[in-house]
Amino acid sequence: MTAPLSNDLRERVVAAVLNGESSRAVAARFEVAVSSVVKWSQRYRATGSVRPGKMGGHRKRILEPHRGFIAERLNQNPHLTLHGLKAELASRGIVVSHNTIWEFIRSEGLRFKKNTVCP
Known part of the structure; x- marks a missing residue:
């Protein structure tokens, strides 16, 4: 599994979207997927942060x-x-x-x- 992209990049992408640029234009400018731009923007609107969520280890041990x-x-x-x-x-x-x-x-x-x- 790959590591998440840097928070600096995420913040610049979200700032560009908040300034009115389209998700496709921002994705092309920063060379990231459009889906990443959309998800990062959604995360920012929901939580106020662009930090990635925890990776792995979500399963609770049944026993x-x-x-x-x-x-x-x-x-x-x-x-x-x-x-x-x-x-x-x-x-x-x-x-x-x-x-x-x-x-x-x-x-x-x-x-x-x-x-x-x-x-």
Whole structure:
């Protein structure tokens, strides 16, 4: 993914539009897409700023509120499988895939080894 264009360029583009130039003329002069000129102008009218929004990371982690339950279950039963944990979560009304559980366990640093003796 590319980085957003500079705020200086955005401000100059929006200033040109506010001075009465058409979006197409401004886009040609600053060598940006017409759609960018329109979106930056809309953002300025809505928020008063041309700064770009946050890129990425908008998804909330579904299992975050249930971290305590998952950690407790893994401590109580080290032989619990992903599908077993998935079934226990489903009985609590949390329907997720086993891959979601695996990614959550790995990202949280929780141990999920069925046999802790083997390396």
